[in-house]
Amino acid sequence: RLDIPLEYVAAASLVAASSIIGRRAAVRPKVNDPWDEHATLWGLVVAQPGELKSPSIAMALKPIEALEHKERDKWKQAEIELRKKRAVLSERESVARSQLKNAIKNADGTEALAEKVLEETHADLIKIEHKLAQGGRRFICNDATTEKLAELCQANPYGLMLSRDELSGWFEMLTKAGREGDRQFFLEAWTGASGHSYDRIGRGSPYIPHICLSLFGTIQPGKLKYFVTSAGQDGGEADGLLQRFQILLFPDSRGPRKFIDESPNKEAQENYQNVFDNLAALKWQSLFSLKNGIALDGPEGSPYYYFHFEDEAQSRANEWFIELEAQIDLINVDAFKALMGKYRGLMPRLALNYFLIEVSAERITTQKIPLEAVEFAIEWCKHLEAHARKLWAPNINPALMPAKALAKRILEGTVEDRTSLSQIQQKNWSKLTKVKDVKLGVNQLEKWGWLKQEVLETQGAPSTIILLNPELPL
Secondary structure (H helix, E strand, C coil): CCCCCHHHHHHHHHHHHHHHHHHHEEECCCCCCCCCEECCCEEEEECCCCCCHHHHHHHHCHHHHHHHHHHHHHHHHHHHHHHHHHHHHHHHHHHHHHHHHHHHHHCCCCHHHHHHHHHHHHHHHHHHHHHHHHCCCCCEECCCCHHHHHHHHHHCCCCEEEEECCCHHHHHHHHCCCCHHHHHHHHHHCCCCCCEECCECCCECCEECCCCEEEEEEECHHHHHHHHHHHCCCCCCCCCCHHHCCEEECCCCCCCCCCCCCCCCHHHHHHHHHHHHHHHCCHHHHCCCHHHCCEEECCCCCCEEEECECHHHHHHHHHHHHHHHHHHHHCCCHHHHHHHHCHHHHHHHHHHHHHHHHHHCCCCCCCCECHHHHHHHHHHHHHHHHHHHHHCHHHHCCCHHHHHHHHHHHHHCCCCCCCEHHHHHHCCCCCCCCHHHHHHHHHHHHHCCCEEEEEECCCCCCEEEEEECCCCCC
């Protein structure tokens, strides 16, 4: 109804669903290797202002927001009861402490019993304090300091979604001096399996056995360019953070938006909400049991199921892995090579998400991940790679940006036939300020058939001019 690119909704909904599954499940993409990939995904939508990113993504996130509101209402009631119990236990602890003091003073032989009562009461009180500190179950967070986010992850070990409408501020925050610890926290949160510890005055030195965080946001192309450039150079920002946004969708600009005035499809909305409700209710877990060979792994406090591919799906996955490694080997741009290297885990993660979503909808009842889930994941990887190549184009082919800038000047008529390269450089236009960039742009346009170069001999150094293709729509 908004007439927007479907990528806006697809990215947000997929990341939101993955955050609910979180580290409750993992896929083992190989038959014998215990290599695990959890469901966690990071997503980023790239588009200009005014493209209706925010309203379309808000619609996509409605189901998880509804789950968050339900849990907050439940927590309000639970918190009241917990505070009542804490008040009673505090009084009991005070009485038990007095009884132990009197027993020790009177030496009447009741010290051991009094000490045991005090210990048990104090232990119950600590449990209540811990529950109050953790709060209720959380599904989504929109803004929090890294320290608070770490506490939320500690209280929700199976996963949490961080959604930021505009991620440029988040990126900028992580580039500031003194925020290295925050950056490391997010780098570790991506796998869903890494632990994290931090030391802060007033907060002690808490340790989180594993952080599981799904991250989603939007950003404008102009603001993202700096971070792409930084990630492609040697330095602290070339650490793979940007490449972790694997569900990165950068749809092309569209023509005039259609005027549409239709009622919402209520049945589709209900079906969509049901997917998230079933995931949150762990409906997929009820369809499996350890008796059927679904194994558990992980720490005692938060174990997870892990799944393998069916035989046909495993064969298709193996073929794809071999093709991917051959493709990665041919890439000579480090930043893009790092991105494509993460597709090793992306495809299995996508297959796992597809599998558990369809199991929750009772459309798949197999105990192993089927071929259709792997095919779905492979098609998604193809689509995501096309968007990634668009984003990383300046790194993959440095000539593209100056070529685009020069092509624009040619079409505007500000660069005419028989203009010299030095004259173009002297104009000091964006992306064409250096002789090297002008030469890159001219060479690229020559390959595309826009122009030819001709060297003119002069009394001084030779001068190169461009001869425009007469068939250009000038």
